[in-house]
Amino acid sequence: xxxxxxxxxxxxxxxxxxxxxxxxxxxxxxxxxxxxxxxxxxxxxxxxxxxxxxxxxxxxxxxxxxxxxxxxxxxxxxxxxxxxxxxxxxxxxxxxxxxxxxxxxxxxxxxxxxxxxxxxxxxxxxxxxxxxxxxxxxxxxxxxxxxxxxxxxxxxxxxxxxxxxxxxxxxxxxxxxxxxxxxxxxxxxxxxxxxxxxxxxxxxxxxxxxxxxxxxxxxxxxxxxxxxxxxxxxxxxxxxxxxxxxxxxxxxxxxxxxxxxxxxxxxxxxxxxxxxxxxxxxxxxx
Numbered sequence: 001x002x003x004x005x006x007x008x009x010x011x012x013x014x015x016x017x018x019x020x021x022x023x024x025x026x027x028x029x030x031x032x033x034x035x036x037x038x039x040x041x042x043x044x045x046x047x048x049x050x051x052x053x054x055x056x057x058x059x060x061x062x063x064x065x066x067x068x069x070x071x072x073x074x075x076x077x078x079x080x081x082x083x084x085x086x087x088x089x090x091x092x093x094x095x096x097x098x099x100x101x102x103x104x105x106x107x108x109x110x111x112x113x114x115x116x117x118x119x120x121x122x123x124x125x126x127x128x129x130x131x132x133x134x135x136x137x138x139x140x141x142x143x144x145x146x147x148x149x150x151x152x153x154x155x156x157x158x159x160x161x162x163x164x165x166x167x168x169x170x171x172x173x174x175x176x177x178x179x180x181x182x183x184x185x186x187x188x189x190x191x192x193x194x195x196x197x198x199x200x201x202x203x204x205x206x207x208x209x210x211x212x213x214x215x216x217x218x219x220x221x222x223x224x225x226x227x228x229x230x231x232x233x234x235x236x237x238x239x240x241x242x243x244x245x246x247x248x249x250x251x252x253x254x255x256x257x258x259x260x261x262x263x264x265x266x267x268x269x270x271x272x273x274x275x276x277x278x279x280x281x282x283x284x285x286x
Contacts, residue, residue: 038257038258039258042254042255042258043062044251045060045251046251065251068252068255069252069256073238076230077230086152086233086235087219087236090156090234091215093156094159095218098162098214102162103173103195103199103210105161106169106170106172106173107195111173111176111178121170125163125167128163128164135158139158150226155227162214165210165213165214169203169207169210176199176202181198212264215263215264216267219236219263220264222236222240236260239253239259240256
């Protein structure tokens with residue numbers, strides 16, 4: 001009887017695993033549809049884009065939309081390479097600054113409590129509820145007072161410290177054992193040595209997750225009202241301007257959306273396993 005029960009339990013386990021696999025596969029396919037649709041749209045000729053009823057798959061794939069997009073960007077009076085360089089500088093500098101400042105602040109909040117640190121962290125949690133529209137006006141006023149409007153710094157500085165980054169890093173660092181830090185202090189390690197050589201290697205999954213979030217946000221930012229001169233504009237702004245030429249540029253707009261998706265997707269796929277590990281241990285639930 002015991003053997004039969006174990007076989008039944010094993011059969012149920014396999015059946016449950018199969019059911020879970022099917023459910024996860026369905027959800028994965030559902031989330032993959034927008035990406036596939038964007039790629040398919042970018043490969044459609046103009047006559048297939050405006051066909052009714054709309055067709056999901058392409059019948060006569062072509063790269064004409066990409067050639068048209070490159071021709072349009074090549075005809076700009078400011079070289080498109082300059083806009084790419086602007087986006088790369090903003091993305092890399094803002095991501096590194098966000099990681100550095102968020103991790104340093106989180107390290108102090110998690111391991112070196114001071115009077116009012118709990119209330120300060122509660123303010124950080126409250127700040128997570130604010131949308132970009134709420135903070136846009138104060139940020140613009142601050143950047144204007146600092147005479148940084150129409151510079152790349154007007155995008156980099158607000159991105160250098162984010163509530164999400166501090167919240168993520170602090171939750172992860174809180175789980176590090178205090179005895180390990182105390183042992184390092186007894187051995188003569190200073191606070192910066194403990195932060196850089198002990199804490200940061202242990203919270204690498206959280207750091208990589210923050211890198212992905214920050215990279216994705218900065219790469220797709222347009223600069224909003226902070227940047228208005230062509231020489232300082234970012235890639236999303238230029239591609240949106242190029243694609244905003246009416247119905248004739250719908251294909252080019254589809255190609256532009258695919259090109260904008262590539263860098264964040266490559267980075268996410270590369271660091272996906274680390275992100276899953278962070279979600280499991282940082283207190284963030286899906």
